[in-house]
Amino acid sequence: MSEIKLASRKSRILAYLIDHFVLSLFLVIPFTILMANEDIESDFLFALFPIWMIIFFIFYCLKDSFKGISLGKWVIGIGVRDENDRSDIPSIPRLFLRNLLLVIWPIEFIVLAINKNKQRLGDKVANTIVIKVREMGVWKKIVVVLLAIVISFVLFLSAIVLSMKNSEAYEAAITFIESNENIVGETGGIEGYGFLPSGSIQTSNGYGESVFTIEVKGKEKDIYVEVYLTKVPNQNWKVEEVHYE
Incomplete structure (x- = not known):
């Protein structure tokens, strides 16, 4: 043994x-x-x-x-x-x-x-x-x-x-970015997004705040877009501020 x-x-x-x-x-x-x-x-x-x-x-x-x-x-x-x-x-x-x-x-x-x-x-x-x-x-x-x-x-x-990409807030941010003529023009046409967005989502009693920094990949150049959104009860997320560079 x-x-x-x-x-x-x-x-x-x-x-x-x-x-x-x-x-x-x-x-x-x-x-x-x-x-x-x-x-x-x-x-x-x-x-x-x-x-x-x-x-x-x-x-x-x-x-x-x-x-x-x-x-x-x-x-x-x-x-x-x-x-x-x-x-x-x-x-x-x-x-x-x-x-x-x-x-x-x-x-x-x-x-x-x-x-x-x-x-x-x-x-x-x-x-x-x-x-x-x-x-x-x-x-x-x-x-x-x-x-x-x-x-x-x-x-x-x-x-x-x-989890972040599957959230309604993130989807609202992406929808806004793709419909924003200035962002589309700045990139020369949106081709995709970075894999690692940063940000946060907070909700309480139907109210919510979220902010995302998303890398937008374009045909001519890539830019980072910061989107601030809010939400009130029984309504969809609304974009309040957008900054990009």
Whole structure:
């Protein structure tokens, strides 16, 4: 029988980073999409956010429930086991308790750094350890973490862009730009738009304000157009100001 080895502190931190970036998408992306929907009031989102945070935290604490591994641990090749029987996978309540203490993560990392058995506070409370399940080279770990970060960023950015472009406010801004003779003449004819518009949308009680900075690609030259719009109940978005350069 092969010797069971404790997971290194670096492996545990890398697994934590992967979990953190990937799971954070489930917290951020839904709200990003909802914020771009003018039919959902800002006051409702503010009230919903604490509830969603609680649901997310419960899900986060259960991340190791499948055979003592999370996505990050599976990628890195480590897993949670019982401290007294290193072949035994702890129960789900113990795994939940173990991750519950991540709410005080600065203390957790300090304890992990100084504990001789490479346990954090959550491990000590739940009587667990983290072991190597399979070997993985240092460079492979680094590459995996960087890929997780890049993929998470791309997905987050894509969610923002798609939500914004699918909003009624953005569509109203594009309609105005395409019907504006000065902008069409400045570009020599509109051929398309940049992939990454910037801006914001705010709505409350049927009233709304939004502002976008949109790259307009033209036959002769490209320009950036800033559009400010407002909305009143039971009416469409209305362009109030336009600036371009």
